[in-house]
Amino acid sequence: MSATRLLVLGVVRMHGTAHGYQVRRELLTWSADKWANVAPGSIYHALKKMESERLLEVATTDAHPGGPDRTAYRLTHDGETEFRLLLEKYLAESDDSAQGSYRLAAAVVFLPALPRIKALSLLKHRLTQVTGHRATAQDLVDNGTSWGQPEHVTELYHLWVNTISAQEVWLRGLIERLEAGRYVMADDEGGSFGAPPD
Known part of the structure; x- marks a missing residue:
């Protein structure tokens, strides 16, 4: 599986609802095309595929003057489960391939979506x-x-x-920083990065 799948699910989750252009703009703002090899066309393909897999559902479809209609998506219950599974898998499993580094990068972006103790457990597993x-x-x-x-x-x-x-070295440092309370995680007070809107 590609990093694109996790990133698209994560961005839709973060916004509550999002259309393809919004997801694409968000990921390009993060330069995900460089560090996760996300091609703009793969974003739209991922949205359609995950809709057919019932990981995403259509929230709204708005007419857009001068262009195609914009379909906004939201995660389904299965989509939330898939997001969590991919996030945990990509953090825990070491893979020396180029795809493995893209998946790790995507998982690090959404690291704060996990409770601190869970993130630490996954990272320590990877470190081993x-x-x-x-x-x-x-x-x-x-x-x-x-x-x-x-x-x-x-x-x-x-x-x-x-x-x-x-x-x-990087993993050991990240583990130390998380153990010291760095970054707002899902179980901390305040909104963590990537959390769905209330």
Whole structure:
């Protein structure tokens, strides 16, 4: 699944109701086309697909002078469940692929939609996986050429170790910041980022 799915659900949820142009404008304002590889056309496709899956429902359809009608959507109960499942999955599961980094970025945007203790639990789970990946990558640096790889291939293993180490440092810092009470989370007083309007 793509980061676009979580981002679209999250923006619609955040606004209560939103039409495609509004979702697109919000995500482009966040530069999600760069850090989550969200293409403008994929936003409209995601809205239609999730409507057919009954994750979104039509709230209103307004005539728009000089252009197509604007259909505003809202999350269904199943849409709220899907939003939560994707958010939790993308925070907890380490995935070194490009899609994995896009999904993590999308999940971090909506991190405050979770209660603090839940977010911490998911991030600590991810940290355990990342630490294991780093140990595996370090083993390749230390022993890779003994398996018959050309010597210069070790540079790829160094890149992998350093990339994973950077994520590990960032995760440890984020966990510390959340444990210290940083950021308004779903169970804190006041409205957290991405919360549906009252």
